[in-house]
Amino acid sequence: MPDADRAPHFVRSLERGLAVIRAFDADHPELTLSEVARVCGLTRAAARRFLLTLADLGYVRADGRVYRLTPRVLELGYSYLSSFSLAQIAEPHLEQLVETTRESSSLCVLDGDDIVYVARVPARRIMTAAITVGTRFPAHVTSVGRVILAHLPQEDLEVHLARAELTTLTARTIVSADLLRAELDRVRRKGYAVVDQELEEGLRSIAAPVRDRGGEVVAAVNIPVQAGRTTLAAVRRDLLPALLEAVARIEADLGMPAVSTGPARVSSPGTGTRRSSSSPRPPAPRP
Secondary structure, three states: OOHOOOOOOOOHHHHHHHHHHHHEEEOOEEEEEEHHHHHHHHOOOHHHHHHHHHHHHOOEEEEOEEEEEHHHHHOOOOOOOOOOOOHHHHHHHHHHHHHHOOOOOEEEEEEOOEEEEEEEEEOOOOOOOOOOOOOOEHHHOOOOHHHHHOOOHHHHHHHHHHHHHOOOOOOOOOHHHHHHHHHHHHHHHOEEEEEOOOOOOOEEEEEEEEEEEOOOEEEEEEEEEEEOOOHHHHHHHHHHHHHHHHHHHHHHHHOOOOOOOOOOOOOOOOOOOOOOOOOOOOOOOOO
16 A cells, blocks of 8 residues: 555554564565565565564574564463453363364364464374464355355455465366355355365365354354365264254353353453354254
8 A cells, every 4th residue: 555545643664574574474474684584575674673573572483594473472362362251162162062072172263364263172083284373275165265265245246256376286276266166155045155175185174154143153163174084974963963053052152141251361362252142043954
């Protein structure tokens, strides 16, 4: 946005400082001073000042010529996530779901074009996926994302489809807006979503929506499984009923007159909504 279009209160230095933090990602965990300057459109001198300031504050550390973020940056996101209560309410139900199914489960919300994990309970296995609270994935290739997208107002959905980058991640990934629109229609009718190896080869996932007291979908709960040991038929037969029961319990707790406002556990920040027990529920999903 051109400087002339900025509001009078806009602090350009804050924008640049945040840009320096966002320059680091999973593909670029280490950056040199020159790389930070190039990515952020800064001079080397300006980039150096921002990096040194962030280092003084504990958000960045220098390893020789390269810089890395420190775990302290998690505080920035956690301050947002922990200010909500939905994940606190959902976590015991996720734990019960995991105990019943012996599969991992997560609660996710939509943020822009991505879904964000706000609560997660892993299954007790030697090998588990490296997914934590704060992990993000493109919404359109995940079961939780499709459940939420399917219930967006039509105008908002069209904006998302026009903006989203439908990139091929596996041979099964839907990359056509028309095909994705048709799939979201099916998800809306059935009341749940199954994604079969579109995000990652060998990964299947089923998800169901979580509604607030007004009936609006505000989050989704998923169960991911390895394709090599669980068929699609088994996912629907064995996991869907337990998933729907867990979601129903979460929504019932959201409808309680009072919701605890105690501090969130590190593993369970989320978004806070409530559902009235008298609010009409949508039709039960069809397997």
